[in-house]
């Protein structure tokens with residue numbers, strides 16, 4: 001059996017309190033200073049992943065004690081060292097491949113340096129993340145009865161590893177595409193590869209979009225209630241989230257779904273709560289599991305470019321091993337029919353009753 005490990009990290013200093021309850025009483029900067037001194041640790045053993053082919057795998061969650069803010073601001077060598085230490089710990093447990101979760105895949109060169117220094121294979125998981133973001137967005141648009149050829153897509157964070165490929169693949173399906181990044185020249189380079197796409201560095205332009213994929217590596221929210229068109233679909237792939245929690249309260253007409261939530265085959269036991277119901281995982285975790293099930297202890301998605309071929313290969317592996325998109329989730333809850341109906345009504349130009357008033 002090929003075994004895997006997956007690196008997770010606190011999304012904020014508050015998250016640290018899940019493991020160390022005392023942390024909730026300490027100032028954020030002090031919590032960050034304390035975890036900076038800590039070594040990576042094993043959080044749990046993951047068991048029970050069974051493919052319909054009969055293949056099985058198991059693995060470990062490894063905690064990388066750094067927040068996104070620390071990973072973005074500390075000297076990159078210190079961050080690489082800590083991520084590599086996670087891989088060394090995983091190898092000692094018996095893992096042959098390690099997946100880079102959230103910001104451990106974002107920082108620096110997106111896993112290339114870590115893979116060179118790691119004793120085991122490394123993947124960022126971004127290929128399957130792209131695949132599920134595309135699948136989820138298309139399914140949500142279909143549920144709302146959206147005619148894609150007459151609709152506008154916006155991709156926020158379109159110069160990034162996940163955003164770029166989402167924009168290229170999804171851009172072919174929509175009538176119009178707006179790609180949004182921070183650097184105009186690099187954003188224009190992405191737009192140039194999509195027929196009829198426009199590039200922008202202002203978030204306000206998403207007000208024209210019927211469907212939005214948002215996948216920045218910002219450490220705070222970038223999409224606010226006032227940015228969104230009535231009845232829009234927003235697929236938020238970013239962790240931490242790009243979409244403000246205010247959208248869930250103030251825009252009942254908008255359908256926000258979390259990108260990259262996957263149902264894992266078999267009786268998987270994560271033995272660690274990361275905010276999903278039993279049996280569900282992030283797409284990046286699932287990519288690592290699928291490579292292990294395939295006995296492919298080889299580095300897979302690395303760097304800042306995800307190829308369409310890699311996305312297609314991950315889709316094929318998902319089909320083979322029984323990984324599939326989980327039902328839609330929004331702000332840590334399952335999306336119900338009422339939320340879909342509200343967005344549909346808004347698209348039809350009908351008034352939408354605020355969520356609080358319907359309770």
Ligand SMILES: NC(=O)c1ccc[n+]([C@@H]2O[C@H](COP(=O)([O-])OP(=O)(O)OC[C@H]3O[C@@H](n4cnc5c(N)ncnc54)[C@H](OP(=O)(O)O)[C@@H]3O)[C@@H](O)[C@H]2O)c1
Nearest residue numbers: 102157159160161162182216217218238239260282283284
């Ligand atoms: N749901 C899942 O399963 C899953 C899996 C993997 C990753 N993720 C999440 O996906 C996100 C992106 O990952 P990635 O690998 O594509 O990252 P990436 O390659 O670093 O790209 C990030 C994108 O966000 C932009 N950006 C960075 N900071 C920003 C800010 N403050 N405001 C606006 N835009 C900003 C970047 O612009 P520049 O090009 O100008 O830097 C780039 O376009 C992260 O939040 C990560 O945690 C989720």
